[in-house]
Amino acid sequence: MKTSLSAVALFLALPACAQQTPAPAPAAKDADPALWVVKDEDTTIYLFGTVHVLKPGLSWFDEAVKSAFDGSKELVLEMVEPDAATMQQIVLSKATQPAGTTLTASLPEPARGKYLKAMTDLGLPAAAFDNYKPWFAA
Incomplete structure (x- = not known):
């Protein structure tokens, strides 16, 4: 049985061995x-x-x-680079969704489904990043 499996594995690996190495950049x-x-x-x-x-x-x-x-x-x-607390305040002021909107609702329908699946796959609540704009949540 081992010999048969080894032969099948070798057979399946041959096409990969035959591929050419890509040209250097x-x-x-x-x-x-x-x-x-x-x-x-x-x-x-x-x-x-x-x-x-x-x-x-x-x-x-x-x-x-x-x-x-x-x-x-x-x-x-x-x-000029501000201190960490000031930088955090600046980033959060730019990253937060406007009042009354959510990240999930602002995503186009095809992207919304992918986003919700990714959140579920990660074990996170769907609304975990709803207060943030897409660039920040990414």
Whole structure:
């Protein structure tokens, strides 16, 4: 019996073995973001032109940028980041459904069925995220 099962398993596995390995993805092109160096006798400062939107296939973390990051003791960003409590308040103010609406009711019918099934499959009450907008519940 073991031999028969092994033969069947081998037979079923052969098509998978015959598949070709996918071609490797093309190499990313170097984006060369702006990187300036300001230094004196005891301090080196790198000013880095951040990349907010980048076309697919471009690479910005090249040798010069990586060396600057790796050789730095401190990273300072140009954005102001509020404390955790303030951030939580901001996110919740944007994530909450308007009064009188629910997440479940705001979903289109096909999505609503999938959502309710997912909640059931996870063992969660259907209304667990009803106070939130879809992007936050996701």
